[in-house]
Amino acid sequence: MPEGDALHRAARRLQVLVGEPVAVEAHHPRAQATGVAERLDGRVLESVEARGKNLLLRFEGGYVLRSHLRMNGSWRVLPAGAETVGRPWLVMRGRAGQAVLRGGSVLELTDRATSRLGPDILADQPEFGTMLERLRRSDQRRELGDALLDQRLVAGIGNVWKAEALWRAQLSPWLRLADTTDDELLAALREAARLMRASLDGRRVERRVYRRAGRPCPRCGTPIVSRGQGDDNRIAYWCPGCQRGEAAPGQ
8 A cells, every 4th residue: 555655755746737727537437437527627736735645636716636545546747748548547637747547546526534634744844742642542452553554643654664663663563552651652653754754755765574574583583473453454564572562462
């Protein structure tokens, strides 16, 4: 699933269309059924911003297009005259280029859903205090790894950066919130923000645990393990040797 840094990169690419009227077409039948293209066609694109795992495209007339990429969606920016193949969800054409959305299963003219999001981990000045407050107001029996993926608490963190941030903070994803200190939670949040900002800025971030099950931990040599976690059964990766906390249930 595209994570917060991928959405911020997409927002940067789409800036080429900001400030000009765009021709909007929906090629995919499900996208056509939303009626989005007809209502936006010919309007000026005023701004594009990433908020958590959502892209918000604001058009003249007060229209706000929310795009969520789900598991495999993508936005690409192509030269103005480039041919688009297949049936993309949406194509927005301007003078300087064209933006092509593929696999975007959430496409709606509202930003209502983003009002329920927690603070964005990739904000210029991340609101770590507010994130901590939201984590503390949630069910303290909840496992840390599952809580960090809850976009209502912290927006933007996905499975990759959850695993990597918790490894660097030396905290197990199975640790209950009640068993963490505020300093530990803040350390995990700051690591996630640091890693994701580095990725957004194009710097290479070496993955220490994500998809490395069975390999030795780079810090202590214990084999990395993995297991599904939470209602969505997202795979958690961690080192049982040096990440503080209980083992996964059943282990």
